[in-house]
Amino acid sequence: MSAVLDVLQRRAGTATYGELRGVVSGRAIRAALADGAIRRIAKGVYAVPPAADPLAAARSQGGVVSHLSAAILHGFSVLELPDKPQITVPRGQHRRLSPIDCDLHWADDVPSDGRCTGKLRTVLDCARTLPFAAALVVADSALRLGAVDPSQLRIGAAELTGPGSRRARRVAAAADGRAESPLESALRSVLIEAGIEGFEPQVVVRDYDFSARIDLGHPELLIALEADGFAHHGTRAALTRDCRRQVNLTIRGWRLLRFSWEDVMFDPDWVVAAIRQAIAGSPGHHNAHETAGRTLDRRALRGL
The missing domain is CATH 3.40.960.10 (VSR Endonuclease)
Known part of the structure; x- marks a missing residue:
């Protein structure tokens, strides 16, 4: 991922030329434009090109929208936008051929009657897979919106097993709905x-x-x-x-x-x-x- 695209994704997908130049060179911005990694949406304003539709990606793979993509659908704040839809499919299921590129996750308990993982499941999935700062942003936002109860989050994290469970418990213990951004x-x-x-x-x-x-x-x-x-x-x-x-x-x-x-x-x-x-x-x-x-x-x- 280019440095320019990284800056844009960390700023929720958009930035002015001045904001970009505070971090990267003008040459890097021009190269990212030429490569199609970013696009100009107004004079002096740049954005990440529209990502693939996560719901379409989920349908194409026979799974559900999950992780950061699900967090966005639930209205939670995220530290950076995913560059591809994040989808969870049943364990053992192979990736299907599809023109929609996505990041696949596998799990035993994939909802069969929904379009994306539930709110608590989404927070826990992010907590066990993302870096601490990015996971805390999602958890804080979910608590601030009242989408998840603090005790519910801690209990859910305590019941997790396997990879990332300790990380998830750390995020759940630190999450605070008072955070505003x-x-x-x-x-x-x-x-x-x-x-x-x-x-x-x-x-x-x-x-x-x-x-x-x-x-x-x-x-x-x-x-x-x-x-x-x-x-x-x-x-x-x-x-x-x-x-x-x-x-x-x-x-x-x-x-x-x-x-x-x-x-x-x-x-x-x-x-x-x-x-x-x-x-x-x-x-x-x-x-x-x-x-x-x-x-x-x-x-x-x-x-x-």
Whole structure:
């Protein structure tokens, strides 16, 4: 897959020229256009060519739409679009000759009376096969929409056996319906994989004349993390609103760290390093260590 196509798929299928050029070269964009890997849908706007119809692919293979393709049909958010329809067929069934290309999965319990896997099954299939960040996006979205209950998800994951079952249980334990965007879920997955704790989704900061919600906030250390998608911050009015919001958070003691799609998706090590430095420099962090140190000193004195 070309780097240009990869960027588009991670942005839900579309991007402006400026967004692409922030990650790849102009030559790569022109080559992808010439190869038909991407298409221009408006001046300065590019998109992934329409994918094959997943329902038609399922019918052609005698199976059901599943995994990421089913997640999209259910209305769940995804971190990246599948480049081909994802279909599940009964175990032992051979791939049928068809002009519709697709990714096949095999399973013992394939629904025979539906067009795609159910909502819980879809989340669990994604959880056991996708990378952690991509699986967490789907699970967070399903919980946010009320399509799956948290306890139902954890029980379903606990009952799984075979390849990917441990991965699915990890996703189910971390899923949180408070997450409001795929990028926010991906940022949280970076924290989880780095072992950074204490950050909660959608923390509310409110007093008598100010109110704001933070994508991920650490209430004790007063550190705020924002997952900034370009679509929400690309106008003059949005810039003015964001500047005032950041000032208001700062004068209330919060330190705001803002991370772009490119930061989270392509340089997670830098994101982790920046957050660790912010934690190390937090007054709350130092106070906690000082308190622990004084406790140890008192214990030592009692032992003399």
